[in-house]
Amino acid sequence: MDVLFNNAGIAGVGAVHEIEEDTWDKVVNVNLKGVYLPSKYVIPHMMERRQGSIINMSSCVAEIGLQRRSVYAATKGAVLALTKSMQVDYAPYQIRVNALLPGTILTPFVEGYLRSAYDNPDEALNTIKSRQLSEQLGTPEDVANAALFLASDDSKFILGSPLYVDGGAVFGKMA
Structure with a gap:
């Protein structure tokens, strides 16, 4: 190992x-x-x-x-x-x-969470992105x-x- x-x-x-x-x-x-x-x-x-x-x-x-x-x-x-x-x-x-x-890493889990927890998943995603200097989520x-x-x-x-x-x-x- x-x-x-x-x-x-x-x-x-x-x-x-x-x-x-x-x-x-x-x-x-x-x-x-x-x-x-x-x-x-x-x-x-x-x-x-x-x-x-x-x-x-x-x-x-x-x-x-x-x-x-x-x-x-x-x-x-x-x-x-x-x-x-x-x-x-x-x-x-x-x-x-x-x-x-x-x-925050953009995974199927995060995508599902955004869809289920927010009325506007795209707006929530943009809010999360805006917190980071890169203005992007990781992969x-x-x-x-x-x-x-x-x-x-x-x-x-x-x-x-x-x-x-x-x-x-x-x-x-x-x-």
Whole structure:
């Protein structure tokens, strides 16, 4: 095993006072435990070989917050913190641990969400785009290319780092 890509996530919608405890627990179990469990069982093999690259999917929301996504932001922030701690623990074994922090990626899920949650999906899409410096949404290929970079030897000197794939959302126009 050379590369582990921990890509788990569900959203959970609501401010803290609105989220039911079972929803909170489900999001934590998927988003955080979905990184912990694969890592727990793959890392010993990487330690034995003294090499490996682990890529944890966080989110730019971990850095900037997002209205009514408190549990999602909390778990993706925890993934980022976990990534940094894992890097400290496993650097002596030449295992690199980094995080991807994507912004909104135009996927069939996002397209379906826009159609089901908004009266005017095109207007909602334009609002989301306007938050980013690029004024565009990312593509699955954008995230895949970033993951391939972190998995490759081209990133051999990148350890414990967040890699933003967000069209400038973190540094953009969220106000």
